[in-house]
Amino acid sequence: MRLVRLTLVLLVMICLVIATSRLVGGTQAPARIDDLFTGADGLPCDMPCMFGMRPNVTDAAEMLQIVGTHPFFGSLKQTQSTAASGTEYQFSDQHQNITILLDTRNIVQSVHWLMNDCLHMWLPTVADLINVLGRPSAIVIPSFGPGKTYVFQNYEIAFDVGRGGIPKGCVNLTSSGRLDPHEIVVGVYLEGPAYFRRYAAGAPWRGFRSARFYFTQ
Numbered sequence: 001m002r003l004v005r006l007t008l009v010l011l012v013m014i015c016l017v018i019a020t021s022r023l024v025g026g027t028q029a030p031a032r033i034d035d036l037f038t039g040a041d042g043l044p045c046d047m048p049c050m051f052g053m054r055p056n057v058t059d060a061a062e063m064l065q066i067v068g069t070h071p072f073f074g075s076l077k078q079t080q081s082t083a084a085s086g087t088e089y090q091f092s093d094q095h096q097n098i099t100i101l102l103d104t105r106n107i108v109q110s111v112h113w114l115m116n117d118c119l120h121m122w123l124p125t126v127a128d129l130i131n132v133l134g135r136p137s138a139i140v141i142p143s144f145g146p147g148k149t150y151v152f153q154n155y156e157i158a159f160d161v162g163r164g165g166i167p168k169g170c171v172n173l174t175s176s177g178r179l180d181p182h183e184i185v186v187g188v189y190l191e192g193p194a195y196f197r198r199y200a201a202g203a204p205w206r207g208f209r210s211a212r213f214y215f216t217q
Helices: 002-026 033-037 060-069 126-133 193-198 211-215
Strands: 077-083 086-092 096-102 108-115 138-140 148-152 157-161 187-190
Antiparallel strands (some): 077 086, 086 096, 108 187, 138 148, 148 157, 157 187
């Protein structure tokens, strides 16, 4: 009888171990900033791209297929609005918002990722983006306010640090007058080439210096 009890206990323990391993294995890994530049298969997409979408290339049908299968969109709420200029899709939760804009031909024109707060597990920094995208081509620093925009013209991508105010919960790690790789990125933007030709602004990138250095360029 004792042997039977021991056998039953052992079987229960084995079942619990198997169930736990399946649960852990099936849990989605936390998102990382480089996931913004992967396709639904998790592999890096061909630049310029975000989530496997490319401006002036990806159509509405392909876009919807991507957001339906890409792990990044799995828990995001979708809304849609249409205007004379095209259709806008919003995907959001309490931490982030993704905006995908299509023109009247139903072709993707831009993809924007914005962070709503700094209360979740991962906080992307300037260094994280540079590790993925390489050396910026330029930087835009307004004459007032804390915002800084790093530009990667060859990838048709830009990202912001502190523009429009730091989201709730973020800690400003450095003074607004100094460029620093540890500052938190609050927005990443993929645009078509026409956007960067139209708004070709900023100073050529010369490394992490004081803002005053770039004001004089």
